[in-house]
Amino acid sequence: xxxxxxxxxxxxxxxxxxxxxxxxxxxxxxxxxxxxxxxxxxxxxxxxxxxxxxxxxxxxxxxxxxxxxxxxxxxxxxxxxxxxxxxxxxxxxxxxxxxxxxxxxxxxxxxxxxxxxxxxxxxxxxxxxxxxxxxxxxxxxxxxxxxxxxxxxxxxxxxxxxxxxxxxxxxxxxxxxxxxxxxxxxxxxxxxxxxxxxxxxxxxxxxxxxxxxxxxxxxxxxxxxxxxxxxxxxxxxxxxxxxxxxxxxxxxxxxxxxxxxxxxxxxxxxxxxxxxxxxxxxxxxxxxxxxxxxxxxxxxxxxxxxxxxxxxxxxxxxxxxxxxxxxxxxxxxxxxxxxxxxxxxxxxxxxxxxxxxxxxxxxxxxxxxxxxxxxxxxxxxxxxxxxxxxxxxxxxxxxxxxxxxxxxx
Amino acid sequence: xxxxxxxxxxxxxxxxxxxxxxxxxxxxxxxxxxxxxxxxxxxxxxxxxxxxxxxxxxxxxxxxxxxxxxxxxxxxxxxxxxxxxxxxxxxxxxxxxxxxxxxxxxxxxxxxxxxxxxxxxxxxxxxxxxxxxxxxxxxxxxxxxxxxxxxxxxxxxxxxxxxxxxxxxxxxxxxxxxxxxxxxxxxxxxxxxxxxxxxxxxxxxxxxxxxxxxxxxxxxxxxxxxxxxxxxxxxxxxxxxxxxxxxxxxxxxxxxxxxxxxxxxxxxxxxxxxxxxxxxxxxxxxxxxxxxxxxxxxxxxxxxxxxxxxxxxx
Numbered sequence: 218x219x220x221x222x223x224x225x226x227x228x229x230x231x232x233x234x235x236x237x238x239x240x241x242x243x244x245x246x247x248x249x250x251x252x253x254x255x256x257x258x259x260x261x262x263x264x265x266x267x268x269x270x271x272x273x274x275x276x277x278x279x280x281x282x283x284x285x286x287x288x289x290x291x292x293x294x295x296x297x298x299x300x301x302x303x304x305x306x307x308x309x310x311x312x313x314x315x316x317x318x319x320x321x322x323x324x325x326x327x328x329x330x331x332x333x334x335x336x337x338x339x340x341x342x343x344x345x346x347x348x349x350x351x352x353x354x355x356x357x358x359x360x361x362x363x364x365x366x367x368x369x370x371x372x373x374x375x376x377x378x379x380x381x382x383x384x385x386x387x388x389x390x391x392x393x394x395x396x397x398x399x400x401x402x403x404x405x406x407x408x409x410x411x412x413x414x415x416x417x418x419x420x421x422x423x424x425x426x427x428x429x430x431x432x433x434x435x436x437x438x439x440x441x442x443x444x445x446x447x448x449x450x451x452x453x454x455x456x457x458x459x460x461x462x463x464x465x466x467x468x469x470x471x472x473x474x475x476x477x478x479x480x481x482x483x484x485x486x487x488x489x490x491x492x493x494x495x496x497x498x499x500x501x502x503x504x505x506x507x508x509x510x511x512x513x514x515x516x517x518x519x520x521x522x523x524x525x526x527x528x529x530x531x532x533x534x535x536x537x538x539x540x541x542x543x544x545x546x547x548x549x550x551x552x553x554x555x556x557x558x559x560x561x562x563x564x565x566x567x568x569x570x571x572x573x574x575x576x577x578x579x580x581x582x583x584x585x586x587x588x589x590x591x592x593x594x595x596x597x598x599x600x601x602x603x604x605x606x607x608x609x610x611x612x613x614x615x616x617x618x619x620x621x622x623x624x625x626x
Numbered sequence: 627x628x629x630x631x632x633x634x635x636x637x638x639x640x641x642x643x644x645x646x647x648x649x650x651x652x653x654x655x656x657x658x659x660x661x662x663x664x665x666x667x668x669x670x671x672x673x674x675x676x677x678x679x680x681x682x683x684x685x686x687x688x689x690x691x692x693x694x695x696x697x698x699x700x701x702x703x704x705x706x707x708x709x710x711x712x713x714x715x716x717x718x719x720x721x722x723x724x725x726x727x728x729x730x731x732x733x734x735x736x737x738x739x740x741x742x743x744x745x746x747x748x749x750x751x752x753x754x755x756x757x758x759x760x761x762x763x764x765x766x767x768x769x770x771x772x773x774x775x776x777x778x779x780x781x782x783x784x785x786x787x788x789x790x791x792x793x794x795x796x797x798x799x800x801x802x803x804x805x806x807x808x809x810x811x812x813x814x815x816x817x818x819x820x821x822x823x824x825x826x827x828x829x830x831x832x833x834x835x836x837x838x839x840x841x842x843x844x845x846x847x848x849x850x851x852x853x854x855x856x857x858x859x860x861x862x863x864x865x866x867x868x869x870x871x872x873x874x875x876x877x878x879x880x881x882x883x884x885x886x887x888x889x890x891x892x893x894x895x896x897x898x899x900x901x902x903x904x905x906x907x908x909x910x911x912x913x914x915x916x917x918x919x920x921x922x923x924x925x926x927x928x929x930x931x932x933x934x935x936x937x938x939x940x
Contacts, residue, residue: 534883
C-alpha cells in the first residue's frame with residue numbers, strides 16, 4: 218500500500234463511452250443547489266423510447282468505437298424507475314450478446330443515487346443480478362446538519378419545517394459499503410455549506426467511506442468573502458487529515474499535487490469537460506451531448522439537441538464539442554492565470570451562463586474558490602511533505618507515487 | 627477590425643451570397659437611417675457596399691448614397707454602368723450584357739450540375755465570376771460526386787481560357803491559386819450589415835432569418851457579444867485549414883453546428899473539393915509553362931474535412 222491514498226481511477230477511464238439514460242426527471246428531493254431547474258413528475262422514459270435508443274446505438278457500432286461502455290442512469294432519482302432500468306439492462310445484455318457487440322465483455326451499469334431507495338427489495342434484487350458490472354455512488358453530503366442544509370425532501374414536515382433526507386440515506390451506507398467496499402461519494406459545496414466542510418469530510422470517513430469526491434458548484438452563487446472562509450475550512454481539514462493520519466487510507470479530492478500550476482497554451486490545451494464524447498437520451502428520445510444540455514438542466518438557454526432515436530445523431534452538432542479546446546473558450550484572465558491547473562468547468566454551465574448561445578465562453582464564477590483551494594492545497598502538501606520527511610517516508614513516497622490524469626466530469 | 631459596412635437599401639435587396647431573401651414587400655431604408663449608416667462608415671473608416679433591390683431608387687436616395695465612396699451590388703434587373711457586382715439568381719441571363727462585369731451567380735447543387743456547361747462562355751466575357759451555392763449545407767453524397775465532375779470540367783474550361791491568353795477569375799478554382807493566406811467572408815469581424823430597419827446585423831442572412839438577432843443599431847453603434855468568436859484564430863477547425871478560398875460562412879456555421887466558429891462537414895468538403903481542383907489546375911498550367919511563380923504549390927492532402935484531423939492539432 219502507498220503512503221498516501223489517492224483517488225481511484227474510474228473504470229476504463231478514457232476508453233469508455235458514457236451513455237446516459239435520463240429515465241426520469243422526478244426526484245424525492247428538492248436539493249437547494251441542484252442544477253436541474255426543470256425537474257418534474259411527468260417525464261418518465263417509456264420502454265419504447267429506451268428500446269429505440271438501445272437499438273439505434275447498438276446497430277451503429279461503427280459510430281461508437283470506444284473500447285468500453287458505461288451505461289449510466291440518471292434522474293431525477295434513477296432508482297425511482299427501477300423496473301424500467303432492470304428491463305433496459307436485461308435488454309442491453311441480451312442484445313450486446315446477440316449482436317456479438319464489442320461492448321459485450323466490457324460494459325458497466327453506473328448510477329448516482331440519493332440512496333433513499335437503496336435498501337428496497339427491487340433495487341437490491343437488481344444489484345445482486347448485476348453486481349459484477351455495477352458501479353453505484355450514493356450522494357451523502359457530510360454531517361446531518363450539512364446534508365440537511367441542502368438535501369431536503371420536496372414535501373416539508375407537517376409543522377412546515379424542511380424535511381432533511383440524511384437519516385434515510387445514512388441508514389443505507391453500511392449495506393452499500395458492504396456491497397461496494399471501495400464506494401466513493403460525491404459532495405457538493407455551495408455558499409451555505411462552507412462552514413461544514415471539515416466536519417463533513419471527517420464524518421464521511423467515519424462512516425467508512427474512503428474516497429470523498431468534492432467540488433464547488435459552478436454556478437454563480439458565491440458571496441463576498443466565501444473564498445476566505447473556504448480556504449480556512451480546507452486548511453482546518455488539511456490539519457485534521459495530516460494530524461489524524463487519514464492520508465494513508467482516505468482520499469479527498471480537494472487535495473491534489475497536480476493543481477495550481479500555470480498551463481502551457483499548446484501542450485496543455487485540452488478541454489476539461491467530456492460533453493460531446495458522451496451521449497444522453499431523455500424521455501422524448503432526444504439525444505444530447507451531455508445531460509447538462511437537456512432542457513431541464515438549463516436556466517437561460519434552449520436545449521442543445523444533437524439528434525433523436527429515430528433519425529440518429531447529427532454529427533455537425535457534435536463538431537463544436539469535439540473541437541473545443543481550453544484556450545479558445547477561456548478569457549484572458551484564465552490564459553494568464555498562474556494557478557490554472559485543476560480549475561474545472563462544466564460545458565453546460567458555460568453555455569447556460571454565456572452572453573450568447575455558445576459553448577465557447579468559459580464561466581469564471583468559480584475563480585476565487587479555485588484560488589482559495591490552491592492556497593489550501595499548497596498548505597496541505599507543504600505540511601504533509603514535511604511530516605513525511607521528518608518520519609523518513611518522503612523518499613519512498615516520491616518513488617512510488619503514481620501519475621494522476623485529469624478526468625472528465 | 628471592422629473594415630466594411632454592407633447597407634441593405636430595401637427589404638427586397640438582392641442576395642449576393644448563400645442566404646435567400648424571404649421578404650417580398652418593398653421597404654426602403656429610411657433616409658435618416660441611410661444617412662446615419664453613411665456617417666458610421668465615415669467615422670469608422672469603413673468601406674460601404676450598397677445592396678440594391680430590382681427597382682429604381684428615388685433620386686433623393688441616390689443623392690445621399692453619392693456622399694461617400696462606395697461600391698454597388700445590384701441584381702441583373704437593375705444592372706447599369708454604376709454596378710460593381712451584379713447578382714444573377716439562377717441561370718437565365720444575357721451574357722452579352724455582362725462584358726467585364728463582376729458577377730455573383732447563385733445556384734443550387736442541382737442547377738449547377740445541370741447548367742455548368744454554360745459557364746465557359748460566361749467566363750470568357752466577365753471580369754470575374756463568383757459561383758455561390760445556395761444549398762451548400764445540404765450536399766448529398768451524389769451532389770459531392772457530381773460536383774467533382776463539374777469541377778473537372780470547369781478546370782478544363784479555365785485552362786483553355788488561360789491557354790488562349792485570357793485571365794479568367796472563377797472563385798471556385800482560381801482564388802485558391804492566387805492566395806497566400808485565409809481570405810474568408812469575415813462577417814462579424816471585418817464586416818457588418820445595416821438593414822432597412824436601422825439595426826446592425828452580422829450579415830444580411832442574420833437579418834432575413836430573425837430580425838431580433840441584431841448586434842446594435844446605427845444610433846447606439848455596434849454591440850457584438852463574444853466578438854472574438856468571429857475571428858479566424860477562434861475557429862479551431864478553420865485556423866489550421868488551408869482551403870484559403872473558403873467562404874467560411876458563419877451563418878451556415880451557426881445554422882448547421884449551432885456555433886459561429888465551427889463549419890459543417892458539408893461546407894468543409896465543398897471547400898476542399900474546390901481546393902483540390904485548384905491544385906490540379908495549377909499543376910496543369912505549370913506543366914505548360916511558368917505560372918504564378920511566386921506562389922507555393924498547393925499540397926496534396928488526404929482528407930476532405932479537416933475535422934477528421936482536428937484532434938491531431940490539439
